[in-house]
Amino acid sequence: MSRPVSNRRRTFLNQGAALAAAAAASSLGLPRVAGAQVPTIKLGVLHPVTGALSYSGQLCRLGAKIAIDEINAAGGIKALSGAQFEPIYADTPNPQAGTSEIEKLNEQGAAAVIGAYASAICLATTQAAAKHNLPHLVDVGVADQIVERGLKNVFRFGPGYRKITEDAVKFLQTMNISAGNPAKTVMIIHEESLFGTGTANLLAQELPKLNFDVKEVIKHANPTRDFANIVLRIKTVNPDIVIPANYYNEYALLVRTMRQQAVRPMAIFSVLGGAASSFKFVGEFPDIANGILDVNHWYNPKSKDALALRGKVDAMKDQFFTYEVFLNYETVYLLADAIERAKSAKREAIVDALGASTWDRHFMPYGPTRFVNGQNTGAQPMMMQVRNKDISVVLPSAYAESAPVFPWKG
Amino acid sequence: MPDFSILFAALLNGLTQGAVYALIALGLTLIYGVLHIINFAHGAALMLALYAVYFLYTRLGIDPYLALPLITAGMFALGYLLQRFIIGRASHGRDENILLVTLGLAIVMENLALFVFRSDTRTIETPYAFATVEIAGALIGIPKLAALAGAIVVTAGLYILMVRTDLGRAIRALAKERQGARLVGIDVEHVLAMSFGIGLACVGAAASFLMPSYYVNPTVGSGFVLIAFTVVVLGGMGSFVGALAGGFIVGIAESLGGLYGMALGLGENLGQLAIFVLFIAVLLIRPQGLFGARA
Numbered sequence: 001m002s003r004p005v006s007n008r009r010r011t012f013l014n015q016g017a018a019l020a021a022a023a024a025a026s027s028l029g030l031p032r033v034a035g036a037q038v039p040t041i042k043l044g045v046l047h048p049v050t051g052a053l054s055y056s057g058q059l060c061r062l063g064a065k066i067a068i069d070e071i072n073a074a075g076g077i078k079a080l081s082g083a084q085f086e087p088i089y090a091d092t093p094n095p096q097a098g099t100s101e102i103e104k105l106n107e108q109g110a111a112a113v114i115g116a117y118a119s120a121i122c123l124a125t126t127q128a129a130a131k132h133n134l135p136h137l138v139d140v141g142v143a144d145q146i147v148e149r150g151l152k153n154v155f156r157f158g159p160g161y162r163k164i165t166e167d168a169v170k171f172l173q174t175m176n177i178s179a180g181n182p183a184k185t186v187m188i189i190h191e192e193s194l195f196g197t198g199t200a201n202l203l204a205q206e207l208p209k210l211n212f213d214v215k216e217v218i219k220h221a222n223p224t225r226d227f228a229n230i231v232l233r234i235k236t237v238n239p240d241i242v243i244p245a246n247y248y249n250e251y252a253l254l255v256r257t258m259r260q261q262a263v264r265p266m267a268i269f270s271v272l273g274g275a276a277s278s279f280k281f282v283g284e285f286p287d288i289a290n291g292i293l294d295v296n297h298w299y300n301p302k303s304k305d306a307l308a309l310r311g312k313v314d315a316m317k318d319q320f321f322t323y324e325v326f327l328n329y330e331t332v333y334l335l336a337d338a339i340e341r342a343k344s345a346k347r348e349a350i351v352d353a354l355g356a357s358t359w360d361r362h363f364m365p366y367g368p369t370r371f372v373n374g375q376n377t378g379a380q381p382m383m384m385q386v387r388n389k390d391i392s393v394v395l396p397s398a399y400a401e402s403a404p405v406f407p408w409k410g
Numbered sequence: 411m412p413d414f415s416i417l418f419a420a421l422l423n424g425l426t427q428g429a430v431y432a433l434i435a436l437g438l439t440l441i442y443g444v445l446h447i448i449n450f451a452h453g454a455a456l457m458l459a460l461y462a463v464y465f466l467y468t469r470l471g472i473d474p475y476l477a478l479p480l481i482t483a484g485m486f487a488l489g490y491l492l493q494r495f496i497i498g499r500a501s502h503g504r505d506e507n508i509l510l511v512t513l514g515l516a517i518v519m520e521n522l523a524l525f526v527f528r529s530d531t532r533t534i535e536t537p538y539a540f541a542t543v544e545i546a547g548a549l550i551g552i553p554k555l556a557a558l559a560g561a562i563v564v565t566a567g568l569y570i571l572m573v574r575t576d577l578g579r580a581i582r583a584l585a586k587e588r589q590g591a592r593l594v595g596i597d598v599e600h601v602l603a604m605s606f607g608i609g610l611a612c613v614g615a616a617a618s619f620l621m622p623s624y625y626v627n628p629t630v631g632s633g634f635v636l637i638a639f640t641v642v643v644l645g646g647m648g649s650f651v652g653a654l655a656g657g658f659i660v661g662i663a664e665s666l667g668g669l670y671g672m673a674l675g676l677g678e679n680l681g682q683l684a685i686f687v688l689f690i691a692v693l694l695i696r697p698q699g700l701f702g703a704r705a
Contacts, residue, residue: 050521052629054529192679219677223633225430225624228423229668230678232416249531249625260540260551284533318530 040086041077041345043068043335044105044134046115046125051093052222053118055248056324060117060139061089063328066312071336079343085336092116095124102128110134111345114331117324119143119194126154135350137335139328140297142272143194147374153347155354155371157331158297158364159379161195161272165202168271168295171383171395172241173210175293175404182407183266187239188217189230189254191246199245199271215239224250227257234258240266240407244273251275252285259288266407269293277384277391280320289386291408293394297323298382301393301401303363330362334369337361365399419548420669421662426554428661429561430620432654434634435641436564437612439653442642445585445605446505447497450512452638453631454519455610459485459617460626461527467534467621474536474618475556481614489610494603516631523628531627539622553622560619564612565654571608572650581605585648640689646702655700663688 045064048057068085076082088105092098098121105113112135116125122141129136130151138146138156142164147156159167176183188203190196197219204214215237218230231254234242242258242265244251252275255268268276268291275281276294299306309329313321334357339345342353360368366378383395385404394404434456441449449455462481466472472480492515501507542549572578580601583591592598624630641660645652664681671680692700 049529050524054524054629055531055627058529192677216672216675218672219679221679221682224678225633226423226427226665228427229420229665229681230672232419232423232669233672233678236416249627252531252533252625256539260542261549280530285535318528 038076039080039083041080041083041339042105042108042110043085043087043332044101044110044113044115045087045089046092046098046101046105046113046121047090047117047139048093048121049089049091053093056140056322057091057093057117059320059322059324060115060328062313062316062319063325064114064139064332066309066325067329067332067336071332077336077339077345079340080345083339083345085332092121092125095121098122098125099128101125102132102134106132106134111339111347112137112335112350114139114328114335117141119146122146126151129153133347133351135335135347135354137331137354139331140324143198151374152355153351154374155334155357155376156374157334157366157369157376157379158327159381160375161199162202163379164295164381165199165206165271167381168269168383169203169206169210171295172207172212172269174395175383175406178403179406183212183240185213185215185237185239186241186243187215187234187237188243188245189234190217190219190244191222191250192219193222195272196245203243203245203271212241220246220250222247222250224253227254228261230254231257231261231263234265235261235263242268244268244270246273248275248278248281252281255288255292256285267291267293269295271295276386278320278322279391280322282386282389282391283320286389290388291405292386293383293404293406294385295381295383297327298365298384298393299326299363300365300399302399306363309363326363330364333362334359365396415547416669417666418546420665422545422548422550423554424662424665425658426550426558426661427665428658429554429558430616430657431634431637431641431660432561432657433557433564433616433619434613435638435645435653435657436561436568436650437609437616438638439642439645439648439650440568440581440605440612441609442639442647445581445602447602447606448505448509448512449606449609450509450635451492451515451519452609452613453633453635454516454523455485455488455613455631456617456620456634457523457626457628457631458488458519459610459614460621460624460630461523461532462614463617463621464532464534464626467536474534474621478615478618481618482611483614485614485617486607486611488607490603490607492610493606494599497606498599498602520628520631527628529628531625533625534621536622551623553619556622557619560615561654561657564615565650568608568612568650577601577604637685640685643699644689644692646699648703649699649701652699652701659688659700660685 047060068087072084076084090101098116102125114137116122117140119141122138126136130153136154142161144160144162188200190200207214270276273294276292277296282289310321313319337359338353342349358368370377382393384391385394392401393399438452441447463474466477497511500511538552541552580596641656645656663684667684668678668681671677
């Protein structure tokens, strides 16, 4: 039976007033009526969770969420009376969305933001955050311009693509020398955007210095619906090593087409390969993936913490332990450490604490953090090889689980 | 200059890839070309059909080619219901409304897929995924040859449907003069819905032929829908033979453009450019498209 209209209206007004009072109390930091006050720290978590990059964006968000939940469950930030992270998840499928989300986060009083996966989006979000001196931790965004514009609020935990490419070239040379220099020619296949083109240009510049003959550099569109032509070209040029620099879908299509057309170079060696350091790819195409080498973000395989996190993610339905997950996870912990040391959630204090960070309780092969112009100088990539449905670190030797198998005779 | 064997292989690749474009464009030429319904949801429908093929294979073990009747029937039903109960009703017969409704449907379908299936790219690995046939030195994948055969059969089927059956005659009557068709007793709403259903059934067939060599994710359709519109206009709106020929031409232009792009150091994406240069050239010389009737 329904109550009379006037009575319903009164109930609504009463409930509304109570809600408004509760909202005002929480925004002013006053204690709530029920339960003791737990201070919160608003943390913006920006990723492209819709649109073309949504697969990676969702994995990024997963990594950040796991870390936030863990930190909150373990009692929050001790130096701030157990303050809990209050994540504000935002979708940034493109740079424009990134800029407007930063403005919103600023108005909502975020203490810091992490994100935003893609280089082009990070360029926009870091710049927008700089206007408000909002600390911005870059989770992936490998373009070096992100940390080269003198923005004091920007910190990148992982390596940029110049460092990754330089190390990749060294790894390739080391591997080639130990095999007796069988490889002399390479061919680079890259996607057309900033990431692929930038990586390809750096590689084409560096490889000749180490006596590799770059036979051809081929750019392709996103999406490329058919790789048969490119593979035909690879067949004609017949390079010793094929280097793809592209995103997951195109990477997978390319190597599948290579298998179909029976093109088998000494190695498929990728830099930030879209699929070769992906357990999803390895699981779906174990035969094709076998033997592929990739230089990418990776965790210290000897770290128990890393393996524990991997176990946790593997146990989740349809989730994979990818660099998006663990880089975001660690970036949240890096921020938590800075806030602990700053003993404050004020933006200036966090920026100062990050600038002086020497955090070493992570599972990346970076050593203690040391930021110069916002870049963690110890950050480095590793070289992995797919072997029997698993991904094994093969270089640098300090972290290697096994030696690279090269040339690959699969 | 690439040698003949490479050129021949690229030509074959273009032809087989063009067959996939033709399959997608066949449904569109019926909906867009005959009924003048600008169906922005065509790409989203392809995405749904690809998911259907994926789940039938991974969950029930039904091969994509054996799933073809199921997928086409399912897509036909979806198309019929969409036109009858959503597009037809919401658009009140106005072209600009139809455009907005189908655009809205595309957004809803893609975001529903993102919500339900998440953004993972999914692929299937059939036993014949890497099987090839050697034709004069060129290795052509079995799934691509199947798509070529499929495109020809579907085109022939649609042609017969349009020319030999009452439904085909009704569709053509509707395309020419809607009020006239109504006056002679044709159930316009039913025929419109049937046409839309047949259009989506073609997309279902395209998905069955595409999935063994491609992938699916919520945004996969957007990579094909612009090409499909190009094929329809290039071939001549409403012409099935035009859609087939247009598909082949676009596929070959893309393939050869890419090949020469690579040979000239301009990148494989020159193939994409070649499609639209050819498209503009054809429209300049023959505005009604290759097989289109002059307005």
